[in-house]
Amino acid sequence: MMTLLLLKSKIKNFYEKHYHIMRGGLKFIIMFAALLLVTMQMDYSDFLGQYWLLALAAGVCAVTPDGISLILYLLMICGEISEVSVLLSVTFMVVIVIYLLLYGRFDRKQYYLVFLIPVLTPIHISYVVPVVAALFVSPVLLPALIMGIVMQYMIHGVIMYASVSTGVAESNEILSSLQYLIAYLMRNRMMFVTIIAFCLTFVCVYMIRKANFKHASQVGILVGTIVLMSVELLSNIVMELELNLMLLTVQVVASMAIAYVVQFFHMTLDYRGTRKLQFEDDEYYYYVTAVPKFKVTVVDRTVTRILPEEEEENFDLKRELEKALQEEEDADNADII
Numbered sequence: 001m002m003t004l005l006l007l008k009s010k011i012k013n014f015y016e017k018h019y020h021i022m023r024g025g026l027k028f029i030i031m032f033a034a035l036l037l038v039t040m041q042m043d044y045s046d047f048l049g050q051y052w053l054l055a056l057a058a059g060v061c062a063v064t065p066d067g068i069s070l071i072l073y074l075l076m077i078c079g080e081i082s083e084v085s086v087l088l089s090v091t092f093m094v095v096i097v098i099y100l101l102l103y104g105r106f107d108r109k110q111y112y113l114v115f116l117i118p119v120l121t122p123i124h125i126s127y128v129v130p131v132v133a134a135l136f137v138s139p140v141l142l143p144a145l146i147m148g149i150v151m152q153y154m155i156h157g158v159i160m161y162a163s164v165s166t167g168v169a170e171s172n173e174i175l176s177s178l179q180y181l182i183a184y185l186m187r188n189r190m191m192f193v194t195i196i197a198f199c200l201t202f203v204c205v206y207m208i209r210k211a212n213f214k215h216a217s218q219v220g221i222l223v224g225t226i227v228l229m230s231v232e233l234l235s236n237i238v239m240e241l242e243l244n245l246m247l248l249t250v251q252v253v254a255s256m257a258i259a260y261v262v263q264f265f266h267m268t269l270d271y272r273g274t275r276k277l278q279f280e281d282d283e284y285y286y287y288v289t290a291v292p293k294f295k296v297t298v299v300d301r302t303v304t305r306i307l308p309e310e311e312e313e314n315f316d317l318k319r320e321l322e323k324a325l326q327e328e329e330d331a332d333n334a335d336i337i
Contacts, residue, residue: 024062031069032058037122038076042159044083048076070111077118077155084162085177092154099147109137110144117148118155124247126152128255130198131224132262134205135217145202146195153191157184189239197231217263225256 015022032054039049047053057076061069074096082089096114103110113133120126130145161180185191201224208220229252236243 027066027069028058028062031061031073034073034119035076037119038073038080041122042077042080042084042155042162044080044162048079067111070115073115073119081155081158084158084165087175088158088161088177088181091178091181092158095154096151099143103143103147107137107141110141113137113141113144114148114151117145118152121152124251125255125258127228127252128258130202130228131205131221131255131259134202134220134224135209135259135263135266139203139206142199142202145198149191149195149198150185153185153188154181157181157188160184189235190241193232193235193239193241197228197235200231201225201228218260221256221259221263225252225259228252 035054035057039045039054043049057072061072074093078089078093081092099114113129116129117126120129129148133141133145158181161177161184164180165177204227205220205224208223209217213219229249232243232248232252233245235241236245
């Protein structure tokens with residue numbers, strides 16, 4: 001534990017010392033990888049798939065606020081979709097905008113939650129999203145989780161339409177792409193199973209990690225992963241989804257391992273939050289709350305000195321002796337006078 005704490009301290013100090021360079025470099029790498037995954041998943045535009053353009057977009061994201069990064073990522077997806085169908089691209093954008101107008105004002109964390117699933121799905125670790133998200137956010141962001149799943153299946157629907165379409169855009173087939181996408185989403189049982197599995201996993205992990213017992217977060221990750229795996233396997237049996245069980249197992253186990261790493265370094269070694277401790281002896285229960293210094297102002301600090309009973313008795317006896325000696329001395333002075 002001490003070794004990990006020292007390692008984290010060194011990394012933190014180095015990051016804070018070179019904050020702007022490190023943050024910009026990390027954002028560049030993450031955005032370049034995310035945009036590259038989009039162009040690899042939907043390789044329809046030769047222009048958008050050029051590496052220099054991806055590097056330029058990632059460089060812009062590195063020196064601008066996070067909101068710009070999300071907008072560029074969304075524009076990249078819409079640009080690729082427009083090569084298949086302009087109507088589908090507009091529909092995709094409208095759905096995202098409607099969601100942001102309805103829920104976007106509540107919490108900015110949901111922006112990342114919406115886009116994480118489409119980013120992580122191509123590398124097969126999207127199962128980590130509900131588990132890790134439940135460690136840090138409340139169930140009020142469940143709509144963002146559902147929207148991320150819908151967004152990913154919309155992208156998959158566009159890919160499926162591109163593979164079956166003839167490329168002929170006659171006047172009576174203008175709405176064919178939209179009709180295909182709606183039908184694909186409505187008939188896609190896997191999408192609804194994923195929504196149910198992710199929501200149940202999120203709720204289970206959140207409720208357990210909020211419980212008041214030791215290692216609640218670790219137990220929550222384990223139980224949430226079991227729930228996720230169980231829902232997927234049960235759905236595969238009942239609905240005959242023909243899932244690749246070996247690939248599913250590897251994905252779930254890898255997601256659980258990532259969740260444990262995130263939980264360990266962000267929460268186990270995180271001493272910035274309030275900690276509560278309960279212990280007891282033969283006579284009393286003790287409840288202690290430890291609050292970091294930077295969260296407590298001077299006027300809020302209260303120091304209470306609690307003396308043991310024996311010390312209090314000795315203190316009282318000493319005071320009585322001093323009082324008696326003082327009275328005897330006063331009496332002797334009076335006799336002399």
